[in-house]
Amino acid sequence: MLSGSASRLHRPVISISAARALPCSTGFSPSITALKRNTEEAAAAIYEGLQWLGLNWDEGPHTGGKFGPYFQSERTEIYERHLKKLQDDGHIFEDQGALRFCSPREHVVVDDLVCGKIDFDLTNPGTHPDMTVRRADGSWIFHFVNVIDDIEMKVSHVIRGEDHLSNTPKHIELYRALGATPPRFAHIPLILNHDGSKMSKRDEGARVAAYIEQGYVPEAVRNYLCLLGWSPKDNREKIDIEEVVKLFELEKINRRNAAFDRDKCFWLNGQYIAQMSLDRFTELARPFLEKAKIDISNERYLCDVLGSVKEKIKLLSEQPNWTSYFFIEDYEFDPDAVKKVFGKPEAATRLSALRDEFATIDKWNLETLESTLKNLVQKFGCTTGDLVHPARVAVSGRSVGPSLYHMLEVMGKERVLARFERMLASLGTLEGHAPSRP
RNA sequence: GGCGCGUUCGUCUAGUGGUUAGGACACAGCCCUCUCAAGGCUGGUGCACGGGUUCGACUCCCGUACGCGCUGCCA
Numbered sequence: 001m002l003s004g005s006a007s008r009l010h011r012p013v014i015s016i017s018a019a020r021a022l023p024c025s026t027g028f029s030p031s032i033t034a035l036k037r038n039t040e041e042a043a044a045a046i047y048e049g050l051q052w053l054g055l056n057w058d059e060g061p062h063t064g065g066k067f068g069p070y071f072q073s074e075r076t077e078i079y080e081r082h083l084k085k086l087q088d089d090g091h092i093f094e095d096q097g098a099l100r101f102c103s104p105r106e107h108v109v110v111d112d113l114v115c116g117k118i119d120f121d122l123t124n125p126g127t128h129p130d131m132t133v134r135r136a137d138g139s140w141i142f143h144f145v146n147v148i149d150d151i152e153m154k155v156s157h158v159i160r161g162e163d164h165l166s167n168t169p170k171h172i173e174l175y176r177a178l179g180a181t182p183p184r185f186a187h188i189p190l191i192l193n194h195d196g197s198k199m200s201k202r203d204e205g206a207r208v209a210a211y212i213e214q215g216y217v218p219e220a221v222r223n224y225l226c227l228l229g230w231s232p233k234d235n236r237e238k239i240d241i242e243e244v245v246k247l248f249e250l251e252k253i254n255r256r257n258a259a260f261d262r263d264k265c266f267w268l269n270g271q272y273i274a275q276m277s278l279d280r281f282t283e284l285a286r287p288f289l290e291k292a293k294i295d296i297s298n299e300r301y302l303c304d305v306l307g308s309v310k311e312k313i314k315l316l317s318e319q320p321n322w323t324s325y326f327f328i329e330d331y332e333f334d335p336d337a338v339k340k341v342f343g344k345p346e347a348a349t350r351l352s353a354l355r356d357e358f359a360t361i362d363k364w365n366l367e368t369l370e371s372t373l374k375n376l377v378q379k380f381g382c383t384t385g386d387l388v389h390p391a392r393v394a395v396s397g398r399s400v401g402p403s404l405y406h407m408l409e410v411m412g413k414e415r416v417l418a419r420f421e422r423m424l425a426s427l428g429t430l431e432g433h434a435p436s437r438p
Numbered sequence: 439g440g441c442g443c444g445u446u447c448g449u450c451u452a453g454u455g456g457u458u459a460g461g462a463c464a465c466a467g468c469c470c471u472c473u474c475a476a477g478g479c480u481g482g483u484g485c486a487c488g489g490g491u492u493c494g495a496c497u498c499c500c501g502u503a504c505g506c507g508c509u510g511c512c513a
Contacts (some may be wrong), residue, residue, distance in 0.1 A: 192506080274476075384472055
C-alpha cells in the first residue's frame with residue numbers, strides 16, 4: 001500500500017499516477033482525518049475532488065479496505081499499543097503532562113526517491129528538540145499517528161509534499177524505535193501561485209469546486225496537474241491518464257516548486273473540449289444550461305445547437321451565453337452590433353432580399369444555405385459579409401457566434417424566417433426607414 | 439538565526455561536457471476567413487551571479503544571492 005497526505009490536490013494526483021505505475025494499491029492515511037470537524041470536511045473535499053477528476057483509490061475512509069478503521073478517532077487503541085511499546089523500551093518521557101519521544105541523537109540519512117540521499121544531523125537537542133507524541137489532554141500529535149498508521153497499514157511508499165522533507169528524519173527515528181523498517185519516501189515539489197507565493201488550500205487553484213464552477217473538464221485539470229513537476233519528455237501537452245501511468249516514475253519528478261499557470265490550464269481545457277465527442281460535451285454542458293434555466297427538453301435540438309458551438313468554447317460555463325438565443329425568442333440585441341450592421345440602409349434591404357430567397361428553399365441545409373446566400377452576393381455585387389452580418393444579428397442579436405450557415409441550419413427554416421421578419425419589422429418601426437437618403 | 443531543498447524564456451518544461459539551448463502557454467505580426475475561435479506561419483524574450491575543474495561548461499565542484507520549506511503540545 002502507498003500513502004499520500006492529501007493536503008492538496010496535486011499530491012494525490014501524482015501519488016495515484018505513481019501508484020498505478022507501481023504494482024501496489026493506493027490509500028490515504030487516517031492521519032489526515034483528524035479529530036477536528038473542519039479537517040474531516042477538508043479531507044472529504046479532497047476525496048470528492050479526486051472522484052471528480054476520475055481518479056480512484058483502493059483504501060480509505062469511504063472506500064474501506066483491510067487496514068481500517070480509517071478515522072483517527074477510531075484508532076486510539078492502536079496508538080496506545082505502540083505508545084506502550086515505546087514506553088516499555090524507554091523511549092518516552094513525560095514533560096508537563098505531555099509525552100515526548102527521546103531522540104537517539106544521531107545523523108539520519110533520508111534516502112528520498114525524488115530528492116536523493118540527504119543527511120540530517122539530529123544530534124543537537126537545541127535545534128532538534130524531542131518531539132511530542134501525545135498532548136497533556138491525551139490527543140495525538142500528527143507525526144506520531146502518521147508513522148503508526150503507515151506501519152499498521154504496511155505502507156511501502158510515502159508520497160507527500162516537500163514541506164515534510166525536514167520532518168522525515170524524525171519520522172524515521174520513530175520507525176526505528178518501533179522496530180519497523182521505514183517506507184520509501186518521495187517528497188514532491190509544492191505548487192505555488194502565479195506570483196510565486198505558496199498555494200494554500202484556500203487558493204483558487206487548490207479548490208476543486210472552483211474548477212467545477214468555472215466549467216473545467218475533469219480530464220483537462222487532471223492532465224494539467226500531472227504536468228506540474230513532471231513531463232513525458234516528448235513535448236506532448238495533452239496526454240491521457242493511461243499514458244501517464246505507463247510513463248510515470250517517481251524518480252523523474254522535478255525537484256523545484258512549480259507555479260500554477262491559469263492560462264495553460266485554460267488552454268488545455270479548450271483542447272479537451274475541442275477534441276471530445278459531442279455526446280460527452282452534451283453531458284458536461286447539461287448542468288450549466290439547466291442552471292441558466294434554458295429549456296433543453298428537446299434532446300435532438302440541444303445536441304445540434306451544442307455541435308455548432310462546441311469548437312468555440314473553452315470553458316463549459318460559457319455555454320449558456322453562447323447558446324441561449326437558440327432556445328428563446330426574446331433574446332437580447334447587442335446595441336453596438338445592431339448599430340454597426342444596420343447603420344446603413346442597404347443592410348435592411350439586403351436582409352429583406354435574403355429573407356425572400358431563403359423562403360424558397362426546400363432543402364434547408366448548409367450547402368443550399370450557402371449557395372443561396374452567395375448567389376445573392378453576386379446579384380448585389382456586395383461582399384459575403386454584407387449579407388452574413390445582418391443575418392447573424394437578426395437571428396442571434398449579436399455579432400459573434402458560430403458559422404452563420406451552421407447556425408441557420410440548426411435553427412431551421414421557420415425560426416430563421418420569423419426572426420428575419422421581426423428584425424425587419426423593428427427596423428421599419430423604430431427608424432421609420434426611408435429608401436433614400438439626402 | 440540554524441538546518442534542508444531549489445534556481446533553463448513572464449509561466450510549465452526538454453536538455454545530463456561540444457545543441458543555432460528544443461517544445462508548450464501567454465504576447466506581437468501575418469495568412470485563412472461571414473464574426474469569434476480554431477488552424478498555419480513568423481517573431482522577441484532564457485541557462486541567477488562569481489570562482490574553479492576541463493581543450494571545452496546550462497550541464498561537474500565550491501561560494502554568493504534570491505526563493506521555498508522545516509525549526510510547535512498545527513497538519
